[in-house]
Amino acid sequence: MDIKHVKDYIYWLYYQYLLITCSYVLEPWEQSMFHTITVTVFAMVVYTAYVFVPIHVRLAFEFFSQIFGGQPDSTVSIVN
Amino acid sequence: MERPGRAALGAQPRANGCGAAHGALRNGFVRGLPGTQINHVVHNGGLYKRPFNEAFEETPMLVAVLTYVGYGVLTLFGYLRDFMRQWKIEKCQNAIEREEQKDFVPLYQDFENFYTRNLYMRIRDSWNRPICSVPGAKVDMMERVSHDYNWTFTYTGKVIKGIINMGSYNYLGFAQNNGTCQQAAAKVLSQYGAGVCSSRQEMGNLDKHEELEKLVARFLGVESAMAYGMGFATNSMNIPALVGKGCLILSDELNHASLVLGARLSGATIRIFKHNNMQSLEKLLKDAIVHGQPRTRRPWKKILILVEGIYSMEGSIVRLPEVIALKKKYKSYLYLDEAHSIGALGPNGRGVVDYFGLNPEDVDVMMGTFTKSFGAAGGYIGGKKELIDYLRTYSHSAVYATSLSPPVVEQIITSMKCIMGEDGTTFGKECVQQLAENTRYFRRRLKEMGFIIYGNEDSPVVPLMLYMPAKIGAFGREMLKRNIGVVVVGFPATPIIESRARFCLSAAHTKEMLDTALKEINEVGDLLQLKYSRHRLVPLLDRPFDETTYEETED
Numbered sequence A: 001m002d003i004k005h006v007k008d009y010i011y012w013l014y015y016q017y018l019l020i021t022c023s024y025v026l027e028p029w030e031q032s033m034f035h036t037i038t039v040t041v042f043a044m045v046v047y048t049a050y051v052f053v054p055i056h057v058r059l060a061f062e063f064f065s066q067i068f069g070g071q072p073d074s075t076v077s078i079v080n
Numbered sequence B: 001m002e003r004p005g006r007a008a009l010g011a012q013p014r015a016n017g018c019g020a021a022h023g024a025l026r027n028g029f030v031r032g033l034p035g036t037q038i039n040h041v042v043h044n045g046g047l048y049k050r051p052f053n054e055a056f057e058e059t060p061m062l063v064a065v066l067t068y069v070g071y072g073v074l075t076l077f078g079y080l081r082d083f084m085r086q087w088k089i090e091k092c093q094n095a096i097e098r099e100e101q102k103d104f105v106p107l108y109q110d111f112e113n114f115y116t117r118n119l120y121m122r123i124r125d126s127w128n129r130p131i132c133s134v135p136g137a138k139v140d141m142m143e144r145v146s147h148d149y150n151w152t153f154t155y156t157g158k159v160i161k162g163i164i165n166m167g168s169y170n171y172l173g174f175a176q177n178n179g180t181c182q183q184a185a186a187k188v189l190s191q192y193g194a195g196v197c198s199s200r201q202e203m204g205n206l207d208k209h210e211e212l213e214k215l216v217a218r219f220l221g222v223e224s225a226m227a228y229g230m231g232f233a234t235n236s237m238n239i240p241a242l243v244g245k246g247c248l249i250l251s252d253e254l255n256h257a258s259l260v261l262g263a264r265l266s267g268a269t270i271r272i273f274k275h276n277n278m279q280s281l282e283k284l285l286k287d288a289i290v291h292g293q294p295r296t297r298r299p300w301k302k303i304l305i306l307v308e309g310i311y312s313m314e315g316s317i318v319r320l321p322e323v324i325a326l327k328k329k330y331k332s333y334l335y336l337d338e339a340h341s342i343g344a345l346g347p348n349g350r351g352v353v354d355y356f357g358l359n360p361e362d363v364d365v366m367m368g369t370f371t372k373s374f375g376a377a378g379g380y381i382g383g384k385k386e387l388i389d390y391l392r393t394y395s396h397s398a399v400y401a402t403s404l405s406p407p408v409v410e411q412i413i414t415s416m417k418c419i420m421g422e423d424g425t426t427f428g429k430e431c432v433q434q435l436a437e438n439t440r441y442f443r444r445r446l447k448e449m450g451f452i453i454y455g456n457e458d459s460p461v462v463p464l465m466l467y468m469p470a471k472i473g474a475f476g477r478e479m480l481k482r483n484i485g486v487v488v489v490g491f492p493a494t495p496i497i498e499s500r501a502r503f504c505l506s507a508a509h510t511k512e513m514l515d516t517a518l519k520e521i522n523e524v525g526d527l528l529q530l531k532y533s534r535h536r537l538v539p540l541l542d543r544p545f546d547e548t549t550y551e552e553t554e555d
């Protein structure tokens, strides 16, 4: 029962995707081409995010901690 | 951004074109204002004798963006296909220049051709479906299939029966193949035959035509009237007879093609005002009076304002009281095309003039067609006797066009008498009321469901916004699958992102038919995610509205 719901929902999502991107009106070969392109682009985006985002987050974190953590060295010592 | 401006405008009464009126919200024309309720009544002084509720909800931003994305995808694939056709990778099915024309100006390269070839062609199956019965409340359609993605169609030989017809301009339900109109027309057909074979000025002037014109004049409440064989030609051939060089035409931006053609043929200068926007019209009028003709600065010979009663794409009703006030103030002429409103509006079915309770004498040229509410064919022009006498001698469609076919004339006479109650029954009156009720009911229910509906609440033309190009095709197909015939409209009849489905209500629709149609529209609306409206009209139900409460009221 639940499986059917999930299946229906996924099919519905796919239908919305078809409608919004207008691939609904494309011919089958165009549709498969379009899907291939979207899937490839999407996969690449995800992969890039997976590879680069953690690095950049770490770098950013270090950068900001340097600004906010490094500068107040003297003040911190005064307060202390 | 707009809100404070409007409020300020309402706070301090400004002289507005209509002299008498200093309204709170001028004209109440609300395009947008997200987050507020659309419940504006026109406050233009005492000009309006009845509330005038007309609203155009703004396109939601996200929807607009997604629509453009869709067009983007289609355009890219269009270029790809054009490329392939050019290099003969695929068979080229569309029109192309012949070999010997290759070096001339390209014929099929503009956007419209690109659109037809690569976008329209993909969803073409939703248009031009042949029907094979009288287009009454229900209609039979011929089934057709396409094996080459809508380039060609073949008929399967089957007939889809009993489709609820939400697309015909059959406002009063006179498109019938039985009943008094049909009998009368059949009788006249056996008496006069179908063809006239001559124009009005020669041997084609039948007693029936004279009778029809007297009746039309009485129906409209004007001195005299003249009937023509075609509504389109009534506009496009009579406007050139009325105005010419040195005259100015002020035309609504959404006027029908026949008015546009007539205006262009006349050779007069044409200026366009914003749809139903009285400020814009007044500005043009003022400029025309102040500056006169360009360069010479002579005053314009005539200024003619062209408006329609009901705009068939927007479902809006012309602001006639204000137009008449402006016309009187600036001493110009008014040409009113009542193609859709005659029969369909007003307590007596006599069009917008009747709807607003105005005097027909105030409109100089009353034009209309018999194609819609009367279930016949042809057009008329009504007005002062001098005007009609002039047109009789000078209008092309009076001089050169063959006159109306007698059975058609009889259909018009019978149905018009029926509306006027001169057939001794109240049937016509009931039809007018039924249409008004159907209109209110249908519009209210669609709004409650959360669709974006354009136009005036009394207009029997109901545009439902679809926006995305794929949804045009999907809506038409899904509705046909559910046995409901609808008209979907896209570019070039509408702005490119404002694709819509247009329902035309009829007095012939019963409550059950409307409920069936509404149920299916609701279902398709959920399937295609068409319920864009963010204005849940709370005051109507006075409770938060959701699908379940709606379904309770369903049966």
Ligand SMILES: Cc1ncc(COP(=O)(O)O)c(C=O)c1O
Residues within 6 Å of the ligand: B230, B231, B232, B233, B235, B256, B258, B308, B312, B337, B339, B340, B369, B370, B371, B377, B378, B379
């Ligand atoms: C405003 C308007 N004027 C004129 C016409 C043309 O009338 P007919 O179809 O009778 O030629 C139409 C038809 O759709 C119309 O909508």
